[in-house]
Amino acid sequence: MxxxxxxxxxxxxxxxxxxVACRRCTxxxxxxxxxxxxxxxxxxxxxxxxxxxxxxxxxxxxxCYIPANIYPMLRTRTLFQYEESTIIGGAVELAHxxxxxxxxxxxxxxxxxxxxxxxxxxFLAISVRERTFxxxxxxxxxxxxxxxxxxxxxxxxxxxxxxxxxVQLKTLASINPGLASIFFALSVIFTMxxxxxxxxxxxxxxxAARRRSKDDE
Numbered sequence: 001m002x003x004x005x006x007x008x009x010x011x012x013x014x015x016x017x018x019x020v021a022c023r024r025c026t027x028x029x030x031x032x033x034x035x036x037x038x039x040x041x042x043x044x045x046x047x048x049x050x051x052x053x054x055x056x057x058x059x060x061x062x063x064c065y066i067p068a069n070i071y072p073m074l075r076t077r078t079l080f081q082y083e084e085s086t087i088i089g090g091a092v093e094l095a096h097x098x099x100x101x102x103x104x105x106x107x108x109x110x111x112x113x114x115x116x117x118x119x120x121x122x123f124l125a126i127s128v129r130e131r132t133f134x135x136x137x138x139x140x141x142x143x144x145x146x147x148x149x150x151x152x153x154x155x156x157x158x159x160x161x162x163x164x165x166x167v168q169l170k171t172l173a174s175i176n177p178g179l180a181s182i183f184f185a186l187s188v189i190f191t192m193x194x195x196x197x198x199x200x201x202x203x204x205x206x207x208a209a210r211r212r213s214k215d216d217e
Contacts, residue, residue, distance in 0.1 A: 014028070015031065015045050015046070018030060018031040019031060020032075020033065020043050020044070020045045022036040022038065022039060022041055022043060023041065023044075024036065024039050024041040025038050025039040025041070027039075029043060031045060045201075046199060046201060046202065046205070047199040050197055050198060050199035050202070051125055051128075051129065051198075053193075053194075053197035054121065054125050054194050054197045054198050055125060055194075056194075057190045057191070057193040057194035057197055058118070058121055058122065058125070058190070058191070058194040060186075060190040061118065061186075061187045061188075061190035061191040061194060062118060062187075064183045064184075064186040064187035064190060065114060065118075065183070065184070065187040067179070067180065067183045068087070068180045068181075068183035068184035068187055069086060069087055069088065069111075069180070070086070070180070071086070071178055071179040071180040071183065072084035072085055072086055072178035072179065072180055073085060073086055073087050073090060073177070073178050073180040073181055073184070074090060074176075074177065074178055075176045075177070075178050076174075077174050077176075084178060086180065087106070087110045087111070087180065087184070088107070088111065090106065091103040091104075091106045091107045091110075094106070109153070110184070113149055113153060114153065114187065114188070114191065116149075117146055117149070117150075117153070117191050117195070118191070120142050120143075120145070120146045121146060121191070121194050121195055121198065123142070124139060124142060124143060124146075124198060124203075125198065127139060127206070128202040128203060128205070128206050139203040139206070140200070140203050143195075143198070143200050143203065146195050147195060150191075150192050150195060153188040153191065153192070154185070154188055
């Protein structure tokens with residue numbers, strides 16, 4: 001927020017004004033208030049353990065993502081054969097049969113998005129601690145993108161669940177989820193927890209500190 005009588009680009013944080021906002025109902029309270037009188041949630045101006053939780057969940061997400069791409073995602077059994085396919089192997093097979101669009105969606109949702117989220121979360125966690133020259137607004141935009149695409153991260157699990165439910169023809173054919181589906185789901189969950197553990201208010205602290213350093217120069 002801008003303080004009265006100051007230039008438009010001179011911002012003052014709520015903490016500098018002695019205010020802390022509830023992150024559940026957004027009601028503002030005087031700094032030092034322990035719990036929100038409206039919804040009862042604990043009030044914290046800045047979460048001191050935010051980055052520790054971010055890195056803990058991030059590491060667990062990366063660990064689970066590795067076996068998710070090694071073990072089979074689908075087990076397909078027909079009357080005469082039994083096949084297992086990994087995420088990338090299944091996409092390649094779909095492309096081989098001409099389903100290029102579906103293969104591209106699976107690769108994008110299962111490879112590009114998870115790797116992009118890992119990179120984005122790590123970049124945010126590092127950039128609020130180290131002196132990195134990032135244009136103002138870039139961090140918040142990156143954080144908003146990570147939050148937005150999180151809802152699409154389970155598309156592979158949905159596809160496996162639908163196929164497993166539909167293709168059950170007793171002895172003729174059946175499709176069952178493989179071990180990779182468990183690890184992939186865990187990886188997505190840990191990545192989402194990592195993004196939610198990040199205290200986005202630290203982004204504005206970095207930008208405020210940069211403005212002050214420029215003013216001192």
